[in-house]
Amino acid sequence: MNQISAVYRNKRVKKMNHSKNINTFLLLLPYGSLFFIFILIPVVMAIGLSFTYFDVINKPSFVGFLNYITLITQDHVFLKNVLPNTIKYAVIVGPGGYALSFLLAWMLAQVQPIPRTILSLAIYTPSMVGQVFVGVIWKAVFSGDQRGIVNSFLMGLGLIDAPIPFLLSSDYLMNVMIFISLWSSMGIGFLAMISGILNINEELYEAAYVDGIKNRFQEIIYITIPSMKPQMLFGAVMAIVNAFNMGWIGVTLTGGNPTPGYAGQLITNHVDDYGFLRYEMGYAAAISVVLLIMVWLFSKIAHALFGEKD
């Protein structure tokens, strides 16, 4: 008798578990399927296509590592312009922008709440203005004729005689792009760091001073950063992604892909160039894979620095 009821109960429990599983599955289904179709599959496809020749019209044909070999041995634009540009840009805008946003967040945490809110809003605003706005503003500021704000300012001071073509000259374009990207890089990573700093338990600082910490610099190194590692890591990931997502900046400023003399050509522009202008999808996919590996390497470094080992 007991056995029977136990079997019966087991069945019921199983049935309940079963319907629980279905519910969980249904809850996850919408997000999961969209994630799968528009994020995971494209990444997997990029890897697959990178080993093929594909011109959109004919079926992709397998070519092995040819695209990668071409990329690192024969693509002069990639080797001479795109790769050095991307590394310079990513290192300054990524880690540079990140350090800057930590520093600003830390200073903001030292002032009173109301001015802090106003100042952070002003600093955050550039990150949400969007591509069109960025283009409009900075084209006006760095315009190559004497009506450009910077040119008119420099000429007014008598520092230069003729206007500098900032956006057309390969000497200036990359630096202008880096400057603008830094300007607009105080995004949610920056906000995360502000609240991270504000939420550190005050007793930690007290204890640290008892233990012999002497100045505010030591305070940052020994207390602030270690206590907000999770936010530091989130901020780092956001900074890296932001640096690579800003790839449109050169094209927006100069009005065309490729940028003049490839001076502002970043790896994302190179992908677009081959993918949507030349329709060499296989080759473009290989470049994308290189880009994804770069992003991944950067974030590995961030995890090694701030990840919590368990």
Next chain:
Amino acid sequence: MANFQGSKINPKSFSTSQLKFYFILVPLAIFMILPVVFIINQAFKPLGELFAFPPTLFVKDPTMENFRDLFGLSGITGVPMSRYLFNSFFIAITTVCLNLIITITGAYALSKKKFKLKGTLLNMNQMALMFVATAVSVPRYIVIVQTGLINSWFAHILPLIAMPVGLFLVKQFVDQIPDALIEAAVMDGANDWTIVRKVIIPLTKPALATSIVLTFQTVWNATEASNNFITSDAMRTLAFYLNSISTNNTIAASGMVAAAAVILFLPNLIIFIMMQSQVMNTMTHSGIK
């Protein structure tokens, strides 16, 4: 102990030791916001002031002319500006609503349910935080073509609904809800849908607000779909249209382009200011471990 005068973080009152920070922060904040102020002024300048030399920052004699010109312009395509405005609002609102629903249910399942692949899925989503959409624009295009979504509203909306950052932030918030609360709801006979509505949504409001802000900014400024997935002009978005005006801008149109930039920027700003305190609240739980 002698050195410690209380932490200087998050001070309630003013002291002269803060002056050095104001001394750096205030000029910097002004510098950051100045270009934005300049464009907003530019949008209201009459023709004469736009071409003044040397250029001026503030408008003296504001006019709505640039906005009138912008709305009057239907360009080579024959599609009026109001159509693009409608498209953008429709796409943004739909995407934000759908994103909200799937983010809540997804975050609830990933935080409170137990199942086999949970760890893997969470790791995948964490990896996807560093997803750079432009890197895979080619395969995304192929997916859109293969699924037959090309040139449809879905091509705008579907690729942007699943936002790994949004899910991540909301999930961090759901993690804070005690399991006991959900068990109690189950005891009272609540099903998953009721739990989501009565427990999860009210307790994760700040994270949801943040997700709305981030999704809206992404969709509203997006030009990928209009560039690559849409072939008919009447289906494209405001961001795309204004971007094309501004890249082909002749100098004469600079006031109009500024007006366009302001129209694009304002919704972002308004939504962010409305949700600002919620966003900051969410960021407290934004850490990656």
